[in-house]
Amino acid sequence: MASPLDRGGLPGHRVSVSPLDTAAAARHVATTEDGQRLSLAEQVAQVPTDPGCYLWKDASGEVIYVGKAKNLRARMKQYVQLTDDREKIPLMMQLVASFDYIVVDNEHEALVLERNLIGQYHPYFNVDYKDDKSYPYIAVTHGDVFPAIKYTREKHKPKTRYYGPYTDARAARETIDTIRKVTPICSATCAEWKRVRRLLDKRPDDAGIIGLICAQKGRPCFDYHVGRGPGVCAGMISPEEYAVNVRRVERFLSGHRSELTRELKEDMSEAAAELDFERAGRIKRRLDVVDGLDDRQQVVFPTSVDIDLIGFYREETIAGACVFAVREGRTVRTCEFIVDKGLDVAEDELVAGFVKRYYDETADIPAEVDVAVDLEDADVIGQWLSAKRGRKCTVHRPQRGEKRHLLETCERNARHALMRYMMRTGYADDRTNQALLQLESALALDGPPMRIECFDISTLHGRFTVASMVVFTDGRPDKSQYRRFKIRTELDEANDFASMSEVLGRRYAPERMADERFGSRPDLLVVDGGKPQLTAAMRQLEQLGLDIPVCGLAKADEEVFVPWDDTPVVLPSGSASLYLMKQVRDESHRFAITFHRELRDRAMTVSVLDEVEGVGPTRKRAIMRHFGSMKRLRAATVDEIAAVKGIPAAVAQAVYDTLRA
Incomplete structure (x- = not known):
């Protein structure tokens, strides 16, 4: 393999090639003296502890990930021992069959080399622009x-x-x-x-x-x-x-237009002094062009600062990025990008990958780059940008003030950029179709689950127990079909199994199945929980004589439990199917807990006012309609309560005293 350093990277530095790269090296390291092949972990154990870059490869020899390290051996051991807690690592390491590494002198050179290698190989697991076009x-x-x-x-x-x-x-x-x-x-x-x-x-x-x-x-x-x-x-x-x-x-x-403006004004004055009014007029017209640009720019800082603010909005496997280039306190350029990674990678990894990609191809380096997350290698990136700029550049995370406010504006613009891209390309539709087909295969269904129903229970130690039913039609929330249930079973403590049995019995009772308001029979029933919740749901369906495909989704490890196998189905991290299942589960949880809190707050309000002598249903409604919430009612004075129509002064005093008690 020709070293990337030989292609204009960092000439004159040491290059080490992995034992899998040449036949001679493979005989030396990848096999023992008796000819037995070393495992990946054993090969990594012989990697040097110098700074450098590593390239993980799949069975076909294609580079699937490039990374840099201050200590190559220690960093690569985190991968093979799965001590790196990023979600993508287990899936990636299942594909890894070999590796290369390149040694350099320091971490700064490793960062430069990393960008060169990513630009050369475009590895699948590295952060890059979503569309492969070249930007102008x-x-x-x-x-x-x-x-x-x-x-x-x-x-x-x-x-x-x-x-x-x-x-x-x-x-x-x-x-x-x-x-x-x-x-x-x-x-x-x-x-x-x-x-x-x-x-x-x-x-x-x-x-x-x-x-x-x-x-x-x-x-x-x-x-x-x-x-x-x-x-x-x-x-x-x-x-x-x-x-x-x-x-x-x-x-x-x-x-940096202020210096340009000053020079043009000096030239104009010089031309006027020499009575060259034609030249002075030309320069005046140029100044008018610059002034017109400044009039259209929004002043974002009271001081003259040179910064780039970069905001992100992430979906499961895709993200939008927005860059505000602020020069001399004014936004001179706004750029929007689509990135091929999203919630499937850590936020700091996404941000760091984008920053390296973006500044690798531009000469316009500011004094400061602001992002919304602390970067592990912020100092190294700052050194790299400083070297490109010729002056100091820092990577900073603003916590408050104008910079934080403008960064939030960047994030909103990134969200809109991503939504426009998804609508323009049909990305969401393709992703949804892919998810339904993946679920059909993974859960052994007869067809794609075009109608998915999911149930969740919410309770407070057996009190105010409710259940939610959310429906996804064609992979999207169908809110007109959402239903919520008050659990009628008397419970002394939380009992999800009894509650789930009741709600399924009510939902799938013959009269409800025949009720058009409840929609058609689901293609897939999802319960929030593991094997016990799945067993309870199956037992209830058997009693009703229904054969509906059912599964349970455990929140801890995102495992899907199915009736026909004791081993849970593990949907690939970052896959469209896992994203859809999590979306269904989270939506059912949100809908259930919203109803639970509504009942609990209503009950607390009713119980407090019911203790007040002279306050019946009519006066209770008048008080709550006037104040709107218990918080405002508790903050009210006696005179303010007495101002409510139909509330005597004595009753107002009783309400006030009861709330204070």
């Missing part, structure tokens, strides 16, 4: 004598500086158009600029006299005539003067 950037071609600006989706070139990414292609093109109104610069699409570039490529020694050559043989392009080109093609500007324009363009793209 604004680029300045620094490798040329006269650098040009361009809109591009190209792979990043060493001598080109990139700004972005922009998730709105039109916004990127409009930005280029605005920049060229403010500071004339050549466009990489200009035919005359390409001609000058070809001349310099053929005879690079002519760079010092290129202005004379162009003045004699060149001709001004259209952009020069409309004030957006500096006249390189006709020898109107020297490389030194052109370099000033390039610096101004880069400051503009970085959001």
